[in-house]
Amino acid sequence: MSAVDQDFLASLPPLREVIAEHGLNAKKSLGQNFLFDMNLLGRIVRTAGPLEGYTVYEVGPGPGGLTRAILAAGTERLVAVEMDQRAWPILEDLNQRSGGRLEVIPGDAMKVDEAALLSGKPVRIIANLPYNVGTALLVRWLTTPAWPPFWSSLTLMFQKEVAERIVAKPGTSDYGRLAVLAQWRARPRIAFDVPRQAFTPPPKVTSAVVHIEPCVPIADVPLKSLEVVTLAAFGQRRKMLRASLKSLGMDPAPILEAAGIPGDLRAEVLDVAAFCRLAAAHAELAASRKTR
Structure with missing residues (x-):
């Protein structure tokens, strides 16, 4: 795993100042909650595994807190989809400071042809998913017709109740369709919890980071x-x-x-x-x- 590029992080203006300068208050309608703790953001990136030789895909980077941690971990190409146009200038500045390693795709992640966009190198998806589309995106990634899928791993933050549904076992109240789809041909695990106080503004619930890797399906069924x-x-x-x-x-x-x-x-x-x-x-x- 690459060492964190502390010089790169030190060269960046404080994230809180960038957000204040651009008036980027978190919008509830976009499911936004911002993380500022670089130690926590770095832990999310480390959970994904080594980034050398991978394209990293991020959904909903917002002001780029997690984006900074991914770039500092040494990825050569980071593709980020963001529909909030207020964040575009911030992310473009981050692209310039990273030497052109960040590619920003404006728009709705639900409408992106990811397999075509990310073709070439293996892909790690790392994202603090917007609450309003997180489950829908996960189901889409789990139900891609081609298997093994275009992604090599998913490292995603969800509300903890969603995370528990992903890893739930039979006979528990959390066990349901999401657990079956996630565990049929992948190995999901909860890496760690993230307290609500870590976010700005704090959401009403605890969050959790889930790491998922594809595997041979339990059975070859349609x-x-x-x-x-x-x-x-x-x-x-x-x-x-x-x-x-x-x-x-x-x-x-x-x-x-x-x-x-x-x-x-x-x-x-x-x-x-x-x-x-x-x-x-x-x-x-x-x-x-x-x-x-």
Whole structure:
């Protein structure tokens, strides 16, 4: 891992002064909360692993606190997507000071073709995700059709309750569709918590940094079937599977029988492998109906 470039950090004006100069108050509508503690920001970057040979992708850099820490860790190319135009001059100045290593993409991260934008070197995604789009972005990265995906790791900050849903185990109240999608073909872990007092302004909840690495899928099943099966099962999680899976638009009995799963169970007790069996059975039944 590269040593932190203290000279680079020392050459930058204090982040609080930059924010004040540009009038960049955090906007609730953009899910913004700023971090100023460079020790904490550096810890997030270290959690991602070595940056040599990687392109780093950041969503919602805002005034660039985490961006500074990523650049100081020695990345050769950092691509950041930011829709708040107030932050663009700050980030452009940071690009100049970094020797052109920062590429700022103005706009909405949900509309970016990341695989095309980041092609070439392997990618580490490091971001303090805006609260209002964090889960949607994660689901998109977890459900990319190509696997292994275009990214080598995700190091992301979420509200702690979201982080706990990502790593939750069967039989717990946090276990749901997000856990199944995250654990089907990736290894997620909570690296550490971040207290609300670390932010300006402080959010109402504690946050947590989650690190995710892709792995060999638990089972080779169609992504679409896994998505629809988990959506149906957890959409009515208090119902038994024989009832909740009726929303699939087909008789759930043959699916449950093929998967070897009793219909009187509820979704929260099934492990990821069981959901893979359900997805495989659903895909087979759906395919047979199309050929009739």
